[in-house]
Amino acid sequence: MVEFGLIGKKLSHSFSKKYFEQKFIYLNLTDHFYHLFELKEISGLPKLIQSHPAIKGLNVTIPYKEEIIPLLNGLDDIAEKVGAVNVVKVEADKTLSGYNTDYYGFKKSLLDWISPGELKALVLGTGGAARAVCTVLSDLHIPYIKVSRKKQDDILTYEDLKTDELFLKEHKLIINATPLGMFPEVNTHPDFNYELVGPEHYLYDLVYNPELTLFLKKGFTRSASIKNGYEMLHLQAEKAWEIWSV
Numbered sequence: 696m697v698e699f700g701l702i703g704k705k706l707s708h709s710f711s712k713k714y715f716e717q718k719f720i721y722l723n724l725t726d727h728f729y730h731l732f733e734l735k736e737i738s739g740l741p742k743l744i745q746s747h748p749a750i751k752g753l754n755v756t757i758p759y760k761e762e763i764i765p766l767l768n769g770l771d772d773i774a775e776k777v778g779a780v781n782v783v784k785v786e787a788d789k790t791l792s793g794y795n796t797d798y799y800g801f802k803k804s805l806l807d808w809i810s811p812g813e814l815k816a817l818v819l820g821t822g823g824a825a826r827a828v829c830t831v832l833s834d835l836h837i838p839y840i841k842v843s844r845k846k847q848d849d850i851l852t853y854e855d856l857k858t859d860e861l862f863l864k865e866h867k868l869i870i871n872a873t874p875l876g877m878f879p880e881v882n883t884h885p886d887f888n889y890e891l892v893g894p895e896h897y898l899y900d901l902v903y904n905p906e907l908t909l910f911l912k913k914g915f916t917r918s919a920s921i922k923n924g925y926e927m928l929h930l931q932a933e934k935a936w937e938i939w940s941v
Contacts, residue, residue: 698749699939700730702740702763703756707879710903711754714932737762744785752939753783754932757874760823767793777830779823782935794938797827800931801901802835808922809868809897811835816868817842819885821850824901825872840866842885856887863891869914871900876908884909894918903928 701711712729719727732743737759744750755763760779764770767780768790774780780793816839818828825841832839840862841850856862863869869892875883892898898914901924911921 696749697724697727697751698730698747699727699752699754700732700747700750701754701756702732702734702737702743702759704733704735704758706731706733706756709756710928711932714929715936718936734759737766740766744789744791751785752935753785754935755781755783757822761826764793767791769793771795773798773830777826779826781823781827781931782938784938794935795827796931796934796938797824797927798830799934800927800929801828802831803930804922804924804927805831805835805899807926808899808920811837814868814897815839815866816870817851817856817862817866818870818872819875820872821847822872828870828872828901837868842887853886860888860891863887867895868897868899871898871902871908871910874902876900876905876910877902878904881905882909884913889913889917892917892919896920898922900924901927 699715701709709731712731715729760781763780770793774793774795777795777798780795781797782794784792786792814837816832816837818825818839819842821841821843829839842853843850846852871885873885875885892914896919898911898919898921900908900911902908903924906923911923914921
């Protein structure tokens with residue numbers, strides 16, 4: 696038996712279980728299993744590993760992409776650069792290696808959609824997913840500003856976006872790296888003035904469920920180009936499988 700799983704605090708929205716179970720069927724891996732592990736605290740990880748001796752890999756989601764790092768034995772270069780982990784490989788000796796495939800998935804899906812050109816970006820959110828997004832933007836030489844609910848150095852607030860229209864006029868790529876709009880909270884969305892969005896804007900939502908979030912709907916009604924996180928999710932999942940299979 697070979698086991699894999701997803702760790703997070705609330706996993707009712709999970710895409711991973713169905714995705715990997717279908718992959719196991721397709722590859723005729725009848726002894727492979729994928730579980731959802733809801734952890735109240737990341738400190739429960741060692742006990743989880745101990746109680747599942749056949750586990751070979753884990754996906755990591757909200758809110759543990761950063762909190763998990765001190766519990767790992769090492770990080771690959773991208774995960775270290777990003778400062779967040781969404782994939783863990785459990786080695787034969789039970790050492791834990793951290794990777795970030797969000798970086799790979801976001802970068803490829805973004806470049807499949809746009810040509811960076813002279814674009815500037817607003818990154819909504821400051822969590823683990825936002826870290827991967829910001830690292831990709833830096834590597835692609837796309838200037839960006841982070842946006843959060845709380846005022847911090849070099850981070851705008853949503854109120855700033857409302858009081859100074861130049862931010863939305865000058866930053867044509869707007870990336871939602873928050874859980875806002877994700878099922879079941881489908882009536883939530885990042886709070887800024889969508890009237891300032893137009894055909895020259897690109898709205899990318901890392902959320903994939905529902906397919907069309909309120910953030911994307913509002914952008915679409917203003918004739919902006921829109922994209923959800925479904926392709927990114929597939930790309931990062933395939934990269935995770937590649938890591939686990941080596």
